Amino acid sequence: MQLRDLLKELEASGDLVRIKKEVDVKFEMANVINSLGEKPVIFENVKGHTMPVFAGIASSRDIIARGLGTTKEDMLVKLVEALGTPKEPELLENPPCQEVVIHDPDLNTLPFLTHLDGDGGPYATATVSIIKDKETGRNACYHRLMRLDSKRATARLIPKRQTRTTYDRTKNDIEMAICIGNSTSVMIAASLGPPSGVDELAIANALSPTPLAKCITLDLEVPAHSEIVIEGRLTRDLDREGPFVDLTETRDFERQEPVFVVDCITTRNEAMYQALIPGRLEHKLLMGMPKEPTIYEEVSKVVTCTNVVVTMGGGSWLHSVVQIEKENPDDGIRAIQAAFKGHKSMKQVTIFDSDVDIYDPISMEWALATRFQATSDMLILPKQPGSSLDPSSDHSGKKTLTSKLGLDATKPTDVDPKKYEKVSYGNIDINDYLEK
Ligand SMILES: Cc1cc2nc3c(=O)[nH]c(=O)nc-3n(C[C@H](O)[C@H](O)[C@H](O)COP(=O)(O)O)c2cc1C
Structure with a gap:
């Protein structure tokens, strides 16, 4: 148009x-x-x-x-x-x-x-x-x-x-x-x-x-x-x-x-x-959204990717969230590594299952609270090339350096998946219960 x-x-x-x-x-x-x-x-x-x-x-x-x-x-x-x-x-x-x-x-x-x-x-x-x-x-x-x-x-x-x-x-x-x-x-x-x-x-x-x-x-x-x-x-x-x-x-x-x-x-x-x-x-x-297809393409090479959002809180440049259909135990970590290839300036990426709404911060925080353990589900990459836009990066050398963080908030594949499912209440017509 x-x-x-x-x-x-x-x-x-x-x-x-x-x-x-x-x-x-x-x-x-x-x-x-x-x-x-x-x-x-x-x-x-x-x-x-x-x-x-x-x-x-x-x-x-x-x-x-x-x-x-x-x-x-x-x-x-x-x-x-x-x-x-x-x-x-x-x-x-x-x-x-x-x-x-x-x-x-x-x-x-x-x-x-x-x-x-x-x-x-x-x-x-x-x-x-x-x-x-x-x-x-x-x-x-x-x-x-x-x-x-x-x-x-x-x-x-x-x-x-x-x-x-x-x-x-x-x-x-x-x-x-x-x-x-x-x-x-x-x-x-x-x-x-x-x-x-x-x-x-x-x-x-x-x-x-x-x-x-x-x-x-x-x-x-x-x-x-x-x-x-x-x-x-x-x-x-x-x-x-x-x-x-x-x-x-x-x-x-x-x-x-x-x-x-x-x-x-x-x-x-x-x-x-x-x-x-x-x-x-x-x-x-305009800056962040065009990185979503490039992240999507890289992640899709290693796992089934269902959505990507470069999030506003990260300046719409430094952070993203990626949604996958997890099939293998290491899919989350593989997705993290691929996502960093898809957007070189990115500093933090979090991987979620497809039942998590990656437009909703509460839904994502819930998944981090219930599906993530820092000792086993986190990847830290020190001294990586970073974005000139991040004041916290190391700008002292010729190239900006930063540390990168990947969080895998997907549920494990080797346990009963029901343990990680969010329950939901039924929807009823409330008018039937209100005084007329
Ligand atoms: C609103 C807006 C302003 C931008 N301003 C600049 C700028 O002043 N200088 C610059 O080099 N890139 C700027 N960019 C980024 C480039 O447009 C973008 O990185 C582009 O993809 C570079 O592609 P290329 O390497 O193929 O030219 C801006 C992007 C947007 C959306």
């Missing part, structure tokens, strides 16, 4: 808020989005800007599922299928994203948000960035942009992401197109980290039709229905980027990062800018 269709559908079902009051992109807008619990919203009157701003279309699993034309329960299978069978998108002539072409662009005309006091500057965060690598082809990845002036912004390129790899092995500038205001399929695909050489836009197209458009000034293709496309170059110049809040809701520090220079901006008619506040629901879901 395309973005504008989703917004229309959300409005028709009463799930979208319109704010007509004037709102400032400096501090105020991020606070309003947060206070709405990131419910989908359109700000019609943005102080100092002509463009409306929207946010919140990936703030819950249900809304993401609606954007992908599926349900929360079937989403994992849909993602696994799309990852396995990317579909080359078609090219559109006269695409919507080029209805307006600005050849002398000014980044100040776009409503970049300043989210919190202490941020390094105004940031664009819903920024799906497209590059091409000579060896591995097209790549889409999010790169937050901190505006420096009317033509320049620094882009955060995390090590080992394809854009950083390509940048580091290139001597010249790299063409980059930054797409803002995208469909759920494009947002999810850009959050995935498929093996190098797999085109995220072909995965987006496998999730739902995502035609592309050739850029005006670059040899790149972008989603044809993006609201805004910033065409430009990642230069060899470095400048300050950060501080900025990241996934763990702690502050990422200031670094020297590549400077992006804008050459041209294209937009749809009546284009809308997209905001995405860092560290909160939307950011967390």
